[in-house]
Amino acid sequence: MTNLDPRALLRRMFDAAVESAQPAHALPPYLPDPPRGHTVVVGAGKASAAMARALEEHWRGALRGIVVTRYGHAVRCEHIDVIEAAHPVPDAAGEAAARRVLASVAGLSRDDLVIALISGGGSALLSLPAPGISLADKQQVSRALLASGAAIGEINCVRRHLSAIKGGRLAAACHPAHVVTLAISDVPGDNPIDIASGPTVADPTTRGDARAVLSRYGVDVPAPVRALLDTDAAESIKPGDPRLAHAEYRIIATPQKALDAAAQVARAERVTPIILSDSIEGEARDVGKVLAALARQVALRQEPFAPPCVLLSGGETTVTVRGDGRGGRNVECLLALVLALQGRPGIFALACDTDGVDGVEEIAGAIATPDTLARGFERGRNAARDLDRNDAHAFFETLGDSVITGPTRTNVNDFRAILIV
Numbered sequence: 001m002t003n004l005d006p007r008a009l010l011r012r013m014f015d016a017a018v019e020s021a022q023p024a025h026a027l028p029p030y031l032p033d034p035p036r037g038h039t040v041v042v043g044a045g046k047a048s049a050a051m052a053r054a055l056e057e058h059w060r061g062a063l064r065g066i067v068v069t070r071y072g073h074a075v076r077c078e079h080i081d082v083i084e085a086a087h088p089v090p091d092a093a094g095e096a097a098a099r100r101v102l103a104s105v106a107g108l109s110r111d112d113l114v115i116a117l118i119s120g121g122g123s124a125l126l127s128l129p130a131p132g133i134s135l136a137d138k139q140q141v142s143r144a145l146l147a148s149g150a151a152i153g154e155i156n157c158v159r160r161h162l163s164a165i166k167g168g169r170l171a172a173a174c175h176p177a178h179v180v181t182l183a184i185s186d187v188p189g190d191n192p193i194d195i196a197s198g199p200t201v202a203d204p205t206t207r208g209d210a211r212a213v214l215s216r217y218g219v220d221v222p223a224p225v226r227a228l229l230d231t232d233a234a235e236s237i238k239p240g241d242p243r244l245a246h247a248e249y250r251i252i253a254t255p256q257k258a259l260d261a262a263a264q265v266a267r268a269e270r271v272t273p274i275i276l277s278d279s280i281e282g283e284a285r286d287v288g289k290v291l292a293a294l295a296r297q298v299a300l301r302q303e304p305f306a307p308p309c310v311l312l313s314g315g316e317t318t319v320t321v322r323g324d325g326r327g328g329r330n331v332e333c334l335l336a337l338v339l340a341l342q343g344r345p346g347i348f349a350l351a352c353d354t355d356g357v358d359g360v361e362e363i364a365g366a367i368a369t370p371d372t373l374a375r376g377f378e379r380g381r382n383a384a385r386d387l388d389r390n391d392a393h394a395f396f397e398t399l400g401d402s403v404i405t406g407p408t409r410t411n412v413n414d415f416r417a418i419l420i421v
Helices: 006-020 048-058 092-104 135-146 152-161 169-174 192-197 207-216 223-229 255-268 284-301 329-341 372-378 383-388 392-399
Strands: 039-044 064-070 080-085 113-119 178-184 247-253 272-280 309-315 347-353 365-368 414-420
Touching: 006 255, 006 309, 006 347, 006 365, 006 414, 039 048, 039 092, 048 064, 048 080, 048 113, 048 178, 064 092, 080 092, 092 169, 113 169, 113 192, 135 152, 135 223, 152 192, 152 207, 169 178, 178 192, 192 247, 207 223, 255 272, 255 309, 255 414, 284 309, 284 329, 284 347, 284 414, 329 347, 329 365, 329 372, 329 383, 329 392, 329 414, 365 392, 372 392, 383 392
Parallel strands: 039 064, 039 113, 064 080, 113 178, 178 247, 272 309
Antiparallel strands: 309 414, 347 365, 347 414
């Protein structure tokens, strides 16, 4: 323990978490057998391009297909077209890609196989508005929901009912072909209907549920959206639909597996890993305060765990945007934790998004140390004011404590590690 470098250990744990979800080794064990007919590959998400390349490298036989990923996350494939589009607010490139995806699965037979490569970010990237609404309508609703503080499950409920491809509609379009979905989970609880808004699974929620979410958060929607949600045309594909009878779903990487990988790194350094949860939700700054209280109890009372230990957690917090700063949910959580700890000695923390993008910038997150507040003050930063302005990226960037990975080409969502020594 005397030679322990807290910053280096935190970063190694995060890197191990990301590596555990890389498609190159996570995908091959889950591949289906080749069909008698054609193999068509479709997909959407921040990991979809890397998943497509891993599939090509291990597939026995011919295939063709198209996947859509975030700008900057593409990788070269031989037989699968890779399209880039916008995230988290959809754009015209994503809409055009979604149309191509649907066209690629038209007219298939029972002997054909569709492999759907689905990962986090697919909701925005595979954006095809339902009949009667426009891309601009969806963009307006998306921006409002993302700033509202709604949980990801609530946001995706609305998305499914405004889409012509999500909520099981993609799998229905593949009928009667066999559909095998290979998914990387980025959502609390690993519920398939929330991973990219479930394009290949039945959706038990209703348009009434979607309307309730919009009402709960006071989201003012365009008239065409309101009109759509008042009709059955907004309903998604429901459980028991015969068009989904030959659809399978296999989750190949999860937040829990990522936390397990980080825990192994900690054990190798004789630091006890404590996995609190892989599915923490709630307002990011509130989660930060709670985690700070737990870390203080460990440091002061050696309860409920004794140092040296690391508290690991995942999930997807939310941010209710009130200011005009540069932020993301991970750095917002971390800055709230820093403020609550008030420089408590012996506590170090990292909070990052495993896709390398926290918020809308190419910054994964940040690292905090016992002297973070003091160093921020010396450099003219007011941590409380920055938190109020949702400006946590600016705070940590000034200190040189941002974590920048570039596109990781995977996504198992938030990763938090609080090291108490």
